Amino acid sequence: MLWKRKPMKAVTFVTNHDTDEIYTGKMLAYAYIMTHEGYPTVFYQDYEEWLDKDKLNNLIWIHNNKAGGSTDILHADQDEYVARRNGAPGLIVYLNDSNSRLERWVPTNWYNQTIKEYTGNSNWQPTTQGDGWVKIEVPANSYSIWSTL
Structure with a gap:
């Protein structure tokens, strides 16, 4: 608590x-x-x-x-958990407890920026949209952590 x-x-x-x-x-x-x-x-x-x-x-x-500021939980269910840290630079963490690779659109605090996955678990380098949304991925039974370059 x-x-x-x-x-x-x-x-x-x-x-x-x-x-x-x-x-x-x-x-x-x-x-x-x-x-x-x-x-x-x-x-x-x-x-x-x-x-x-x-x-x-x-x-x-x-x-x-990378992990600074408050936390917003963006999605949580039996297999997926996505949260955003709102500090500078902040991050997005995506946890996957399923046997399938997953993708999800999430809101970020970054606008028109290329972001990087810092664990080496994904090769994507997506660019956030003008409104801050971005599509990220996570391997099966794994995690990915995204932040600005």
């Missing part, structure tokens, strides 16, 4: 030595906490032993350099 009331003061985590119960989709969970408000924490064994350290380092870089 702290994340709802005072999100900038919340310490978020995916797992720790007491609660390591996520076996699949753990990188989706890290993509979520690294793109939202708060102080995300990476479990030592995830970083040093179990997950791809380069991917975690990339998410940490995105958190430190």
Whole structure:
């Protein structure tokens, strides 16, 4: 509930030595906490032993350099989650828990700008429309994170 009331003061985590119960989709969970408000924490064994350290380092870089401002949830259902961080430069995070590649039109805070997917999970470099809308994609069972160049 702290994340709802005072999100900038919340310490978020995916797992720790007491609660390591996520076996699949753990990188989706890290993509979520690294793109939202708060102080995300990476479990030592995830970083040093179990997950791809380069991917975690990339998410940490995105958190430190792109994830600022308030969060607007743009879409959420059983398989898809899309949120926008409204700071400068801000970002769009797209999480996909389905077995299919997905695409979605989303509103951004960028107008007539080429944006980049910063995780390497998509090769698209779409340009936002004059009204800020853009079509983004996400691979199956994965995540993509978009921001300005």
